[in-house]
Amino acid sequence: MKRSAEIETRIRQAFAVSELEVRNDSARHSGHAGDDGSGESHFHVRLRAPELKGQNRVAQHRMVHKALGDLTTEIHALSLDVAG
Secondary structure, three states: OOHHHHHHHHHHHHOOOOEEEEEEOHHHHOOOOOOOOOOOOEEEEEEEOHHHOOOOHHHHHHHHHHHHHHHHHHOOEEEEEEEO
16 A cells, blocks of 8 residues: 555545545655655645644644554655644
């Protein structure tokens, strides 16, 4: 399974998603540090979910990282745009 699909699956399992976009930005970082040649090393996630409401930014990011679990070790860069 592609990492972008796995990211989406894990987030949908962990949150009552009202909006989700998983964008693979790896091509923009080709040849940079962290580019493992897989084409799946850099991602941007835009997430809206009620569980995130009232949480500060650090708590929101921790919640997303927890949902992704061990997958975070396979990703070089993950930018998050999250809100409740």
